[in-house]
Amino acid sequence: MKVLYGAKADVLSKQLFDDKGNATTIIPKEAKISDLFYPAILEGGRVGQNLPGAIVPKNGVRINGVDMPELVFPYITPSVETKDGGNGFDETSTITFKALKAGQSVTVAGVTLTAPTNMTASDVAASFSDRDDFDGFVSGVAVDDKLTFTSTQTDLNVDNIAVSVDAAGDINSGGKMLDPASDIAAWVNAQSKLTHVTAQAYNTIAINPKTIEYQYTVGNNFFDKELEINGVSISFTKSIDGLIQGIRDKAALTGVTADIDDRGQLVLSNVVKVSDGGSPPQMVDNPYPGRSITIGPPAADKVPNVLGIEAGEFAGKVRLSRALPDQPVDDAGQPIRLSDAVLQQARV
Numbered sequence: 001m002k003v004l005y006g007a008k009a010d011v012l013s014k015q016l017f018d019d020k021g022n023a024t025t026i027i028p029k030e031a032k033i034s035d036l037f038y039p040a041i042l043e044g045g046r047v048g049q050n051l052p053g054a055i056v057p058k059n060g061v062r063i064n065g066v067d068m069p070e071l072v073f074p075y076i077t078p079s080v081e082t083k084d085g086g087n088g089f090d091e092t093s094t095i096t097f098k099a100l101k102a103g104q105s106v107t108v109a110g111v112t113l114t115a116p117t118n119m120t121a122s123d124v125a126a127s128f129s130d131r132d133d134f135d136g137f138v139s140g141v142a143v144d145d146k147l148t149f150t151s152t153q154t155d156l157n158v159d160n161i162a163v164s165v166d167a168a169g170d171i172n173s174g175g176k177m178l179d180p181a182s183d184i185a186a187w188v189n190a191q192s193k194l195t196h197v198t199a200q201a202y203n204t205i206a207i208n209p210k211t212i213e214y215q216y217t218v219g220n221n222f223f224d225k226e227l228e229i230n231g232v233s234i235s236f237t238k239s240i241d242g243l244i245q246g247i248r249d250k251a252a253l254t255g256v257t258a259d260i261d262d263r264g265q266l267v268l269s270n271v272v273k274v275s276d277g278g279s280p281p282q283m284v285d286n287p288y289p290g291r292s293i294t295i296g297p298p299a300a301d302k303v304p305n306v307l308g309i310e311a312g313e314f315a316g317k318v319r320l321s322r323a324l325p326d327q328p329v330d331d332a333g334q335p336i337r338l339s340d341a342v343l344q345q346a347r348v
Helices: 121-127 180-189 240-249 338-347
Strands: 009-011 061-063 079-083 092-096 105-108 111-114 137-139 146-151 163-166 197-202 204-207 215-218 221-224 256-260 266-270 273-275 283-285 293-296 312-314 317-322
Touching (some): 180 197, 180 317, 240 256
Antiparallel strands (some): 009 061, 079 092, 105 111, 105 163, 137 146, 197 317, 204 266, 256 266, 273 283
16 A cells, blocks of 8 residues: 555455445454455545554554564444343343453443453454353353353342443544554554654544535525534634634644645644643643544534535544654654754764
């Protein structure tokens, strides 16, 4: 595949889909070595949001001739399918687990598993398999990433099994990853001394000013168009400058700012600095530079947004760049600007 700024990355395996059209990492029993399929996470303009639990295997991606290590994304809350007890049946709950990154944890019916290293979904399920130390439940034998729990109270409709996760801030209240682009960038940067390629997570939405209109019609009536960013309503005057100012005024709430680029396009982007929430607050680097940006009002409201683009969630991106052969890098493998490098050498 081709990436930006001359860096070269080869995806050595393909994406696999199950019979329902959903992405999967389960390898068919009849597959040959040449048929192994895994998520090709570096392909495409934006990073997909449906990534939690996906694993890129060791050597599944090669950058500038260097085989990359495995990549495990943060997981979402395991899905639970419950069949209520009563009428001669004991209550059962089948849990489909997700992969864990080292240090993350999942708790089921009072029993917590903290991953000592990166764990696949099947590994997690196996850790809870065939046990009787849960609060009110016993577990059966895991099958891949699925495990069924049965209530210890016979023939009763009991409270649903309790399942919770601790993903160290990597997921939001809706169970979606906050910034998968930054996870990918960190994965690339960890190998930058070998690949001479660095990655940057970011998110921008470029809007042609010609698509911006401030009113719409229903029959013979005119109505003002609206704008929501990440669920926050934006107030603005009817001009490009007024729109930019309105977006900037709510940047502390939305995490998104606006500007005009050198092509004359209106560009929305994640803010560079955010408050640390301290007292007094300090401005720090945005920990989620590739976080998705949601544009509204939602389509269901039938009120078009002033930007003239489709309402919805715009996922982040990853920019790969290749250091020049003689370009110095710092201890983290990041390219040092020539002026800074000369100053550092002068101080020695």
